[in-house]
Amino acid sequence: MRTKTPLQADKILRVAARLFATHHFHQARREDIAAAAEVGKGTLYRYFKDKEELYLALLERAAEGLSSRLVELETLALGPRDRLEAMVESLISFFDEHPHLFDLIQHAEVMSSHDQEIPWNRTRQETVARLRKVLEEGEELGLFRVADPELSVLLLLGGIRAVLRFGQQPRPPDLARQIVACFLQGHGTPACSLAS
């Protein structure tokens, strides 16, 4: 049996990601992925034994990509508000650069049974924890008060998801700043209006 190389696996995943961006899971054919990656069907099969396995590998790859981008941000010397904006900006640009990611996540959620962990869940929990930490830093510095960080973070993350899925394209230039201003200071206040 021939060896598998990380480089070839990587190429297959890059190609598959592109294909899934324009074709839904059940429409994308393994033949097309193999052809686009310039490998035989047998080779594809050696790396990923079925479409499901390929899908999960893609999701894991995306999860790692997002995590490492958020980890990078933590090395920057930023105040809590700027850090929050930078994180929101990172989330928006990451999902916009990976337009197939919502499909991947939804597909994994639909296909997994209720008690089975999907690879995205850990990333979601980590992202929630990172955002919580920033809110708590802001609280400690007296910059803002967040009564229920868990609830606030869920509202923020879910809100970003809806904007990404259903909001206008191209994105307004200052979207992350506006989202954070409205989040912290309220959608019904001039502070949020001035941000736009």
Next chain:
Amino acid sequence: MRTKTPLQADKILRVAARLFATHHFHQARREDIAAAAEVGKGTLYRYFKDKEELYLALLERAAEGLSSRLVELETLALGPRDRLEAMVESLISFFDEHPHLFDLIQHAEVMSSHDQEIPWNRTRQETVARLRKVLEEGEELGLFRVADPELSVLLLLGGIRAVLRFGQQPRPPDLARQIVACFLQGHGTPACSLAS
């Protein structure tokens, strides 16, 4: 061919909804749905030719249920802020009463092709429009200023979705009031803290 009756269709849908609440789409078997609805497989087939059709009928039924609940609210004499709270409260209780609904929506989105309309989209657009209207009423009355109602409504709705999916259960008693207070006055302000 025997006639179909709305009553029997209704019974099948009620049973199927219960079944899909505990079993994912691909795990729920048509035999089980037929048995639980006390009809033969042939009868089930006459009403819904495949599981996909049954699924779409369920989604349409849920969409109508949510719409009619929101229409009811419009008959009440409420100020914009109370109306907003009542709408958020309705959304939360409706989805909590229909725990299978997220699966239905996700499944329909995953299975439909990119250009095909799924029955939930209209309900989503209507809900966005209803919420926009309330924000605009509040603005006219000088109660709050919302610079970009479309963006604000998406952030609110997406946020509610995340709380419903990943938030603590049982729900805090004042969840809708808290969400609206934090939404209008900001998560980083004492107004949001006091609401909890």
